[in-house]
Amino acid sequence: MKLYNRGIIIAGIVVFAAVATFPFWYNRGKSVSPPAVELDTPAIRALPERRCVEDAAFMRDNHMKLLASWRDSVVRKGNRIYTATDGRVFEMALTGNCLKCHENKSHFCDRCHDYSGVKPTCWNCHINPEEVL
Amino acid sequence: MAPTRREFLIIAGLSAIGAACPPLARIVAAKAKAPEVRAGLPGTPGSMSALKAKRWAMVVDAKRCIDDCQDCIAACHYVHNVPAIGNTKHEVKWIWPERFENIFPEESHTHIPDAMGKQLMPVLCNHCDNPPCVRVCPTGATFRRSDGIVMMDSHRCIGCKICMAACPYGARSINFMDPRPFIRKLNLDFPTRTKGVVEKCNFCEERLAKGLLPACVMACEQKAMVFGDAEDPNSKVRQILDKEFSIRRRPELGTNPQVYYIL
Numbered sequence: 001m002k003l004y005n006r007g008i009i010i011a012g013i014v015v016f017a018a019v020a021t022f023p024f025w026y027n028r029g030k031s032v033s034p035p036a037v038e039l040d041t042p043a044i045r046a047l048p049e050r051r052c053v054e055d056a057a058f059m060r061d062n063h064m065k066l067l068a069s070w071r072d073s074v075v076r077k078g079n080r081i082y083t084a085t086d087g088r089v090f091e092m093a094l095t096g097n098c099l100k101c102h103e104n105k106s107h108f109c110d111r112c113h114d115y116s117g118v119k120p121t122c123w124n125c126h127i128n129p130e131e132v133l
Numbered sequence: 134m135a136p137t138r139r140e141f142l143i144i145a146g147l148s149a150i151g152a153a154c155p156p157l158a159r160i161v162a163a164k165a166k167a168p169e170v171r172a173g174l175p176g177t178p179g180s181m182s183a184l185k186a187k188r189w190a191m192v193v194d195a196k197r198c199i200d201d202c203q204d205c206i207a208a209c210h211y212v213h214n215v216p217a218i219g220n221t222k223h224e225v226k227w228i229w230p231e232r233f234e235n236i237f238p239e240e241s242h243t244h245i246p247d248a249m250g251k252q253l254m255p256v257l258c259n260h261c262d263n264p265p266c267v268r269v270c271p272t273g274a275t276f277r278r279s280d281g282i283v284m285m286d287s288h289r290c291i292g293c294k295i296c297m298a299a300c301p302y303g304a305r306s307i308n309f310m311d312p313r314p315f316i317r318k319l320n321l322d323f324p325t326r327t328k329g330v331v332e333k334c335n336f337c338e339e340r341l342a343k344g345l346l347p348a349c350v351m352a353c354e355q356k357a358m359v360f361g362d363a364e365d366p367n368s369k370v371r372q373i374l375d376k377e378f379s380i381r382r383r384p385e386l387g388t389n390p391q392v393y394y395i396l
Contacts (some may be wrong), residue, residue, distance in 0.1 A: 075286045078278060080342055096322060124288060124311075125329035132319055 035115040038107035043100055050099075053084050064120075067094065094126050105130050159351045180232070182344045186362035188281045189336055190391040191350075192373050195254040197357035203230065205255050208352030212337070216308075225306040227334045229351055230259040236382060249396060255349065255358070258283060258304040259382060259390030266296035266305060272371030275331075280365075281391060282336045290331035294325035301386055305333045312378075336360075363391065 004010065044050060052059045054066070070092035075081045082090045091097050102108045105128045113120060134252045136144065137161045151349035192220075209215065209228045216225050230253035234241040241250075266275050275296055297305045318327070323339065326332050337347035344352070350358045361370035373379075379393040 071288060075284070075288065076276070078338070078342065095324070121327075125324040125330075127319065127321055127324060130208055132321070 023080060032085060032115075035111040037111055038104055041101060041103050043103060045100075053082065053088075053090055064126075066120075067098075095129065099129065136181040148193075149157050163168060167327070178326075184309060184341045184344055184346070185278050186368075187364035188391070189260065189341075190281070190363035190393065191257075191260075191347075191359065192359040192370050192379065192393045192395060193255060194357045194359070194395045195249075195252065197355040198252055199355060201253070204352045205358060207232065208348040209334070211318060212318050212320055212323060212336075212340070212348040214320055214323055215332075216312035216325075217317055218312075218315045223309045225308065225312060225332060226304070227332070228255050230254065231256050233396075237380065239383070240380070242309045254394070255292050256302070256304075256382070257302060257349075257392060258336075259302055259392045260334075260336055261389065262389035262391065263387060265299040265301065265386075265388060269299040271295065277339075278378065282338050283333075284338060285332055287324075287326055287330045287332070292331065294331065296331055301383055301388065302390075305331050305358070307331045319342035335358075 039050075055060075057064070070082065073082075074092050080092050082092045084090065099105065105123075109120075187255075191327070206228050208218070213227055215227050232253060233245060233250050236254060236256055255371055260281055260283045262281065263275055264275075267277050267283060270276075271293060272289045272291055274286045274291070275283065276286065277283050280290050293308060294307055297307060308328050308330055313325055316325060337345070337349075340347060347358075347360050350360045359369050359373055361368035363370055363374070364369060374393060377395050379395050381390045381393055384390065
């Protein structure tokens, strides 16, 4: 079997393989430290008990689902009150509630989201007071 | 609305049971104590006494409107972060001024008195009982609540603009660009919108939830705007509607608009 234009084809394959695998060999042996999420804000320090709406493990895993259910509850059903599993009640609001404690969005939300490469569109509409004040 | 036969029978039955055994009612009341509320984070709601109604409606007494007064518009646009774009093609409108000939074109003629013909009056979403925007929305982003408020859920809006074509009152606007740079003063308690979503008046649904009347109604010093429950005979709206003759915009279309004008 004869391979026409063998030089160009093989060179092309080599270049393609090099480019496609670039992220793997370039980052080989390096470790990226997980994001350091900052919980040290005046509002959190002032809390009698350092506890979010639900416990930290639940919030880490499910905050996006919780926020989506809050969104549907407030907008579609007009219900603004969330009763946590331990019986405390909260107003379902992103800027109006979450960001009152987590007032450092750039050091809290963004650090994890940048690390994991997710781009939530919340902030196209919802206001981050940190940015506008 | 009068109760249906079914509702009447349920209420009558429950009343009969209640009257027959008063001690039972006391026992039930004692058991159904309010759940204990533990205060905690800053967002803990205090006493949220929402305003509720069977059918929200508004009366605009245009005779009370005075020249060049835009208090209602300024209040609404501040509270809801409505951008002032300046270009009428990109304009975003929640509540805006119009003259008689544009509000009621079918009633307009050459001999309308000047006082009425030249007076600017506020127009806004009519929160129709039979809203064409809701019927055409392909994603369900706009919907009618049980209390009559026609709501926008920007999260679901894909910006197709069919609702804008369907609305006979021009009460809907799309954001052709990011509105944030055009907002004069940002109200942190209400979100802005984003490029590519439709928006409109929401009858201050977020204020009603906090027990506040709509911003335009509160801002009007002439008391030209009245807001209330159209199904409650004792509400201010009903007291006015029962006494004075009112008209609505284009009722012949069958949309059953709920903003009433007194001229």
